[in-house]
Amino acid sequence: MPDTLSVTHAYTREAAAAHMLTSVPTARPGTPVEDVIADLRGQAFRSADTVFVVDADGHLEGIVRINDLFAATAERIGEIMEPEHEAVRADDDQEEIAALAIRLGMIAVPVVDAEGRLIGAVPPEALFRILRDEHMEDLQRLAGIGTHAEGPGAALDAPILDRVRRRLPWLVFGLVASSLVTLVMVGFEHALDANVSVAFFVPALVYIAGAIGTQAVSVSVRALATGAVPIRRLLRDELAIGLAIGLALGVLAAGGVLAVFGDGPLALAVALAVLGGGAVSAVVGFGLPWAFDRLGSDPALGSGPVCTVIQDAASLAIYFLAVSLLVL
Template identity: 65%
Template sequence: MAAEMAEDRVEALETAAFHMVTGIPKATADLPVAVVVEELRGHLFDCADCIFVTDREGRFTGIVRINDLLAAAPEEEIGDIVEERHGTAQLGDDQEHIALLAMEKDMIAVPVLDGAGKLVGAVPPDALLDILRHEHMEDLQRLAGIQRHRDGAAEALEAPIHDRVRRRLPWLIVGLVASTAATGVVALFEETLNANVTIAFFVPALVYIAGAIGTQAVSVAVRALSVVEVGLVRLMRDELIIGLFIGLAMGLLSALPVYLIFGDGPLAVALGLAVLGAGTVSAVVGFGLPWAFQRFGFDPALGSGPVCTIIQDVASLAIYFMLVTAIVI
């Protein structure tokens, strides 16, 4: 019960109702500009970046930016310079939706309406910046497999040590258990390693390259899920092409030093092909994994990084040792 109450409190703190201010300048569309400017004098508003225009019943109709207000002729009516196509938020809307709406619509502040469409306040620019920072920190933590803290990202840094350990440990334990698969792959190719110990020199570099490519893909996928609605097939096709190009470039850059320094042409070819294959697999897995998380009802950012690391490590090692066995040994 206590946990549910804490979760409800967090959700309440991440809504438009929590972030909005009510001290905002308002005007009706039939008022002259000169009257509105005069009425602004002597008032201290919580958000004065624009004028919020309503009808006589208080229903929101648009905004007038301060620059447009000051540039207009005194006799003009507010309705003549109002921006009618303007995004709005409801009291219970999530803060991430509000911040994305502001960016998409190029909004200075986000008007907040009640269920009847009446203006009750606005989310000001400083609150929008705070929301963006909070969401960014939260995404970074979830990508790393760190469970969400009920009091937010900043408080999580000052939480008791045992609390911070508890939040970071679960996905890492999963990774530790699953890493036995990578150990198993290496054990399967023990004879290959014994035949040419030089093969082992390039395992760390291969695993790092595959991991870096996968991490980039995970980050792009998680952000894409938050801000765009594009078909998965098209995005996966693009990521496959990107992975092939990156893998090809990194494969050539990896193979050349091996050939020049060790003089081992077959090993250079095997390593280059392994980087190409591992890079492509990592890009596709890293991009597709968050989509799979979302498809099955999980947070697409939660643990994507650690899980992707497990898959790409096993895949890159398997590809590398199979190619080395086939080409070098």
């Protein structure tokens, strides 16, 4: 049964080694099941949810979940283990640990060295903490807030100036990039001059585009965080969802415009803007985090602010083009 393993290297706060425990139960493949159960009694392991099966040199060969161990009718532990089980390295990022645990339904995630020797395991309570921290960090990044070196929890207690410093950069970017939206408005100034009613629907169109885009960003970031993403299928699905939502909202908006203003062409222009804006927002909201990920950046980093600018500009451009063709 296991000895306490020592890890002497320094690792970052989000590395697997920072979360793992070294006092975990191990067994050889040829050990009788009854002997393993007997050896567990009286042992004070830091984590005993899983028995890790190793060879004579300590290389991980498989795992046995504790419920499978006590329900086993086999004679040897190797007969009931899950063989060639996946593991993480000591310097792997905590997000990889969480993704692996979710994908394989793992209770505790084994940690191995470069030669595949078991050096510890990340226990269930650490997995819950990792999932929560990653979720909080994604929320902060989606909002354009820089992460704190000590984790998302520490950000709440950080000094005021530090919190301002972490929030300001992407907002400055948004302020500068909003000039793109301004240019769209200026380019269609004639439409606003010709019919003041056209301006009434700009806030609603901007809101709808932003809301649809935010939903798509959230779906994309979570999908990327849980493992391999079939990007073409999901992108196609998001486009279909964006069109469906845009169509539904467009019909509702057109009905309201027609009822209040009695202007059929303007109602049609608003409907087309909502439909087109919904499709663009869904594709941009889903595709931008994926592009960030392919470029090696955090998919959540700045996706919210960047998507907002693109979605607003695209929605207004579609709207004013429709107004120019149908209303004026």
